[in-house]
Amino acid sequence: xxxxxxxxxxxxxxxxxxxxxxxxxxxxxxxxxxxxxxxxxxxxxxxxxxxxxxxxxxxxxxxxxxxxxxxxxxxxxxxxxxxxxxxxxxxxxxxxxxxxxxxxxxxxxxxxxxxxxxxxxxxxxxxxxxxxxxxxxxxxxxxxxxxxxxxxxxxxxxxxxxxxxxxxxxxxxxxxxxxxxxxxxxxxxxxxxxxxxxxxxxxxxxxxxxxxxxxxxxxxxxxxxxxxxxxxxxxxxxxxxxxxxxxxxxxxxxxxxxxxxxxxxxxxxxxxxxxxxxxxxxxxxxxxxxxxxxxxx
Numbered sequence: 001x002x003x004x005x006x007x008x009x010x011x012x013x014x015x016x017x018x019x020x021x022x023x024x025x026x027x028x029x030x031x032x033x034x035x036x037x038x039x040x041x042x043x044x045x046x047x048x049x050x051x052x053x054x055x056x057x058x059x060x061x062x063x064x065x066x067x068x069x070x071x072x073x074x075x076x077x078x079x080x081x082x083x084x085x086x087x088x089x090x091x092x093x094x095x096x097x098x099x100x101x102x103x104x105x106x107x108x109x110x111x112x113x114x115x116x117x118x119x120x121x122x123x124x125x126x127x128x129x130x131x132x133x134x135x136x137x138x139x140x141x142x143x144x145x146x147x148x149x150x151x152x153x154x155x156x157x158x159x160x161x162x163x164x165x166x167x168x169x170x171x172x173x174x175x176x177x178x179x180x181x182x183x184x185x186x187x188x189x190x191x192x193x194x195x196x197x198x199x200x201x202x203x204x205x206x207x208x209x210x211x212x213x214x215x216x217x218x219x220x221x222x223x224x225x226x227x228x229x230x231x232x233x234x235x236x237x238x239x240x241x242x243x244x245x246x247x248x249x250x251x252x253x254x255x256x257x258x259x260x261x262x263x264x265x266x267x268x269x270x271x272x273x274x275x276x277x278x279x280x281x282x283x284x285x286x287x288x289x290x291x292x293x294x295x296x297x
Contacts, residue, residue, distance in 0.1 A: 007061075014069075021104065029101065061080050064079045081095070093117060097113060097115040119184035126179045126219060129212075142198070151184050152193075156179065187226055217238075220235070246276050249267075
């Protein structure tokens with residue numbers, strides 16, 4: 001779960017509002033700020049550089065309030081949240097509530113206001129593979145699950161590629177694809193979501209590099225470098241795997257992974273790879289192993 005830093009009940013006097021009377025007399029606004037942080041991949045240090053300084057969060061709110069004047073508290077809240085995301089790369093979600101303590105309404109109320117939630121969107125490259133059952137269908141079902149998640153935007157998916165098994169070669173051939181997504185989920189949270197999707201599509205426990213109904217790997221997460229017990233970014237083997245790089249070049253040839261252009265890596269692999277090639281789903285059965293060069297692919 002992401003860490004959280006918050007400021008509650010911050011009070012700032014300002015002259016914002018739609019009505020002239022509000023701007024003339026001014027009033028005290030109450031601001032609550034809550035930030036979800038991507039957990040660190042190393043133990044938290046005991047200095048401000050390890051976290052988000054709530055003093056700076058207060059300063060950002062004060063800077064926004066010093067501008068204007070603004071008609072809407074929604075605008076104030078949105079600009080504070082956006083400024084927080086701009087200043088702190090570790091913040092994935094910023095929730096900001098701005099309330100008027102002297103609302104211009106006839107009814108009695110302690111406060112009125114608005115609350116906004118803004119989330120960072122990270123560009124992520126995924127690799128998908130299947131070598132059990134209806135392989136193409138498993139890939140499509142996984143992509144559909146990704147597309148349905150409100151925290152994930154599916155931007156592009158590659159063609160399907162027929163590929164040889166990797167690591168453990170005494171198994172059926174694979175169908176592989178790559179996808180580009182944008183997500184508000186931090187890396188570890190995205191990994192957990194992908195594992196849920198794998199189970200929903202039908203994956204069960206399997207040996208490493210063994211047969212599986214579906215496999216979804218994070219290849220690259222916004223160029224980030226990360227090493228935790230459950231996740232290494234970028235994927236440590238991606239640049240060595242034609243079944244990843246060739247499909248990924250379909251949708252992200254200019255993307256850089258560990259300083260190398262995907263399209264260049266894929267071009268070099270195509271010259272040597274005889275067991276990775278695009279398939280046409282309409283051309284025939286994708287569930288049986290075809291013969292190629294005297295063997296199974």
